[in-house]
Amino acid sequence: MRALIVNPEAPGRLSPGEAPDPEPGPGQVLVEVRHTSLNAAELYFAERAEPGEVIGFDAAGIIVAAAADGSGPTVGSRVVGFGEGGGFGALRAMDVADVAVVPAGVDLGEAAALPVAAGTALRALEQAGPLLGRRVLVTGASGGVGGFAVQLAALGGAYVIGVAGSEDGRRWVTELGADEAVAGVDRVTSPVDVVVDTVGGDQLVAAYSLLAPGGSLQSVGWAAAREAVLPVGSTLGSRTPKTIVSVYNGGGLTDRQAQLDRLLALAAAGKLRVPVGWRGPWGKIADAVEALGSRRLRGKAVLDVE
16 A cells, blocks of 8 residues: 655655555454644654554544444444554554544544544543633644644633744634733743643743642643753642643543544534644655644644545
């Protein structure tokens, strides 16, 4: 099959190539992939994968073979799913529990942008608890996960503060529903109840210091590629301590289908915007890698399978 394969000589270590067709197991469907999404995590894993390997988490397409055990969607169904690898292939075998049927009103390419980014944002906010009336700070708010976190927090009734480095990014974050858009965590002067941090490093430390007693910091990304060092004793001495929770929408998650169903329903109802900042044929993967690496990308990068 055609695929984007790991290539040490290519930008982002990804380039068009050929790979063996997947062989689905009894509880798996075979999907003809029409669209996939590029996440920062894929560039991380491409650095560690073997040449020729097919990685990729997100994929949306059409089922061409139903599960042999009779479970899951039927042939011809439009689906989107998440898996640990294989999303950058023209065919993908997926566990029935990891796919959801895409409503007719939702663009299949936009659906491909949901599993990792929107799924991570949703899970982080759910772990933080009820949002109504709470102050939620989102760092890296103009990125993929950040943009979804802003929207979902606003839908949950929170007062949302988004951090974006550029004036254009802050304007865009406001359009997504943020009540405030600021240039840096240091511009936030009042305590917050929840932080969704996609940056790590010094921003994580600064955001942690803003948490009210009992507040929660959801660490979902490390775009800064720098360690975060908390002051000695900063996690001690309170009857209602602040908490840090790391979140990854990967292994061990058992409710992927239900999570995707919720996100797709919001998108179908026009309540959740799928922000796509770059979209093009997967043969232009180098351009998508450059767009994502430039940190000027607003939202997600979607690759259309040719």
